[in-house]
Amino acid sequence: MRENIGFIGAGNMAQALIQGWLSKNLIKPEEIFVSNRTEGKLIKLTEQHGIVACATNEEVVDKCDVVILAVKPQDMETAVEPIASAFNDDQIVISLAAGISLKKLKKLLPKNQHLVRLMANTPAKIMSGTFGYCTSSRPSPGGAQALNIRVERFMERMFEPLGLLVKLDEGEQYEAFTVATSAGVGFVFELMIYWQEWLEERGIDGDLAQNMTVSTFLGAAELARQSVPQSLADLQSQVTSKKGVTSAGLLSMREFEVERGLRYSFEKAALRDRELAQD
Ligand SMILES: NC(=O)c1ccc[n+]([C@@H]2O[C@H](COP(=O)([O-])OP(=O)(O)OC[C@H]3O[C@@H](n4cnc5c(N)ncnc54)[C@H](OP(=O)(O)O)[C@@H]3O)[C@@H](O)[C@H]2O)c1
Numbered sequence: 001m002r003e004n005i006g007f008i009g010a011g012n013m014a015q016a017l018i019q020g021w022l023s024k025n026l027i028k029p030e031e032i033f034v035s036n037r038t039e040g041k042l043i044k045l046t047e048q049h050g051i052v053a054c055a056t057n058e059e060v061v062d063k064c065d066v067v068i069l070a071v072k073p074q075d076m077e078t079a080v081e082p083i084a085s086a087f088n089d090d091q092i093v094i095s096l097a098a099g100i101s102l103k104k105l106k107k108l109l110p111k112n113q114h115l116v117r118l119m120a121n122t123p124a125k126i127m128s129g130t131f132g133y134c135t136s137s138r139p140s141p142g143g144a145q146a147l148n149i150r151v152e153r154f155m156e157r158m159f160e161p162l163g164l165l166v167k168l169d170e171g172e173q174y175e176a177f178t179v180a181t182s183a184g185v186g187f188v189f190e191l192m193i194y195w196q197e198w199l200e201e202r203g204i205d206g207d208l209a210q211n212m213t214v215s216t217f218l219g220a221a222e223l224a225r226q227s228v229p230q231s232l233a234d235l236q237s238q239v240t241s242k243k244g245v246t247s248a249g250l251l252s253m254r255e256f257e258v259e260r261g262l263r264y265s266f267e268k269a270a271l272r273d274r275e276l277a278q279d
Contacts, residue, residue, distance in 0.1 A: 006064030009071035010036035016125040073097040099276040129163035132177035134170040
């Protein structure tokens, strides 16, 4: 089933999704409708991809079966409140905004049967994203079940080709997803920076040190991906011989409680996510 998809906000995330969907032929440019606060990004997107630029947010809502709210959390109310009455019951509305709960979305769009909260991470830009979503379903004449299936089919059809898609409960699961996969990209870069610096301190040129670091992380991740269902612990033991080099390093990592430090950082990030949601 083909559906018109609209974006309110034409920033980084909207551009990443549009580019990904078009390159995978999941949608045609004339089925994508986009509005933005200022016109610069719209002109660029139209020139690059031939999508339909809309002069107002309301026009996007009028023309689309699925509307993606791709504005920053602080702009959400200003963008949606004035056009709330233009949405119809049948539309799937997907919010990308971090910290805006389904409850808040329902308050903004009381008429809508199906609201989706979606968390993406930056590798979505290169079709290696990790997407997590949760939905609110309400009783309706057609039955909430049918609507749920429509949302799930849409999510699977459009997001699985761009990476890993996970359905979550809102609350602890969604928070954990946000910390581990969205903020998690930043944490992985932090580790990569340590790797690169250590190599540079041993006389390896910056660009090469970066390449070696990236290749190591990429290689380990790809090996793990291709080795499923083997566990990560199994894969680790395959590269760790008793009294060997890896073993010596791992012993120190455990002595210095690297895991405890990481866990503490994850908890701090989760706390901040909760604070932002309350603001
Ligand atoms: N980028 C990521 O990696 C990432 C990851 C996870 C979640 N998210 C979430 O995704 C959402 C979008 O993020 P982003 O990185 O794409 O942000 P962005 O690049 O700043 O894009 C937001 C866009 O919204 C437009 N906008 C603001 N108010 C508007 C209004 N009233 N009507 C229409 N358009 C309006 C802005 O227009 P102007 O051009 O005029 O400023 C801007 O182009 C955010 O809620 C963020 O929390 C992003």
